[in-house]
Amino acid sequence: MTRFLWPVRVYYEDTDAGGVVYYGNYLRFFERARTEYLRHLGFEQDELRERMGVLLVVRSVNLDFLRPARFNEQLQVSATVETLNKASMVFQQEIFSTSSKENHHGDGEQSVVYCTATATIAAVRATDFRACAVPAEIRTEISRER
């Protein structure tokens, strides 16, 4: 399965007084990666809404916070469609860095995972938020990519 990657920089806006990224803001990072993955496939969510009256919404998400990310870090956010159903899809996602600071042994890059998510995304009608089918063209592109 394709693993889409999107870079995210940690700004002051993302952190809290604990000195690390505020726990709710990881959901922003995960959504940016999903949005950019769909854009990469050729889909703009504002056009989906205008042309087809469809919104993609999050039905559920399971988050594990493994390690705090800090101000100014350069992160990578992954997005992989693990399951593709008729009216929904399940993304597996990770936030990690490949910092050379973490590793002084000269044995190459080392990945540090900060947060993981399993997110179920459903298609709904923009007018009343009722469940509907994921547009066929999106399902086709995701299937092709996988």
Added chain:
Amino acid sequence: MTRFLWPVRVYYEDTDAGGVVYYGNYLRFFERARTEYLRHLGFEQDELRERMGVLLVVRSVNLDFLRPARFNEQLQVSATVETLNKASMVFQQEIFSTSSKENHHGDGEQSVVYCTATATIAAVRATDFRACAVPAEIRTEISRER
């Protein structure tokens, strides 16, 4: 002129890695106080939009950050309509605390001002964001209050 007050508690979500309230979040606090002032006068902004097709938007704001507010502080946010025009109004606002911690001289409460704002709010049509008159009933209530 009436000075409306609204309490705001500083949560982790409001702070940044500097240990203080993130500078952009004061705009949230100022808006909460303006919204609650209008509610206090009897106006709900969702009803204004549905019933009259009017949104109240911020045209400009001048902010002075005097002193950083910290995690867990209990703040007061003021809202005073200083000028009332046909299509806009100007609010004077302050964020302050009346902490007894600040004063060990036994001479009562002392106000510490963290941030001040002058905000110009304009009425626009929800459909195209074009300027329109502030609804007469709002103007009447604000005038009466003052």
Added chain:
Amino acid sequence: MTRFLWPVRVYYEDTDAGGVVYYGNYLRFFERARTEYLRHLGFEQDELRERMGVLLVVRSVNLDFLRPARFNEQLQVSATVETLNKASMVFQQEIFSTSSKENHHGDGEQSVVYCTATATIAAVRATDFRACAVPAEIRTEISRER
């Protein structure tokens, strides 16, 4: 088990262009309720940090988004400690409204649930984010309350 309740109003800052509360912002509401529950028990998190060097952080959270909450709604956020371990505790939480708008049948209030969460909170040392025991006085107060 005691079910602590905290009211939250939906402001513009909480919503997104879908016209509903942004999915990541429910985590803010859940945290406000947990913070106020601890304050209700007598614990201020800034004092815990200064006095004992302890932070309470979220280790994992499972979220179900059942129905979108809209701009200007008055919500209730619950917080119940379901499990109390030595170094962590598990909260069950709900965001709901008891709107009379939902019910025109004259049969009293009806609760509408928007979002539910299971959140595992762990104690860590503020200096290095290493796991530590939940302070005994907090465990005692939570046990007494339950």
Added chain:
Amino acid sequence: MTRFLWPVRVYYEDTDAGGVVYYGNYLRFFERARTEYLRHLGFEQDELRERMGVLLVVRSVNLDFLRPARFNEQLQVSATVETLNKASMVFQQEIFSTSSKENHHGDGEQSVVYCTATATIAAVRATDFRACAVPAEIRTEISRER
């Protein structure tokens, strides 16, 4: 004077139920551009804090909201140091797009300005937020660039 540019995409997290960017979030975009400008000059704010004990904070900002930016738009954020003082500096900033959608007359790109800011940034000591001199190496690099 050099005009530094930084691209910003509008995600759902940035918008509100009015369908446009939440007014307080423009301050995030302006700060990202200032941060990236300093990084471009060779300065990382976490290192400034650790190495020199200095934070750069916003003392005041004047914002004009000219036109609402919408979900999914690709924006440009500018940052120009207009005045460089011993303990502070004044940035002129703009948020705009160079959308071809705005112009169907075949006469090239057209810039649409959404928001402008004048921001005064001061250096303070991280320990007590007291004013201090802007580090000489930063002043030198900014002067050279201009």
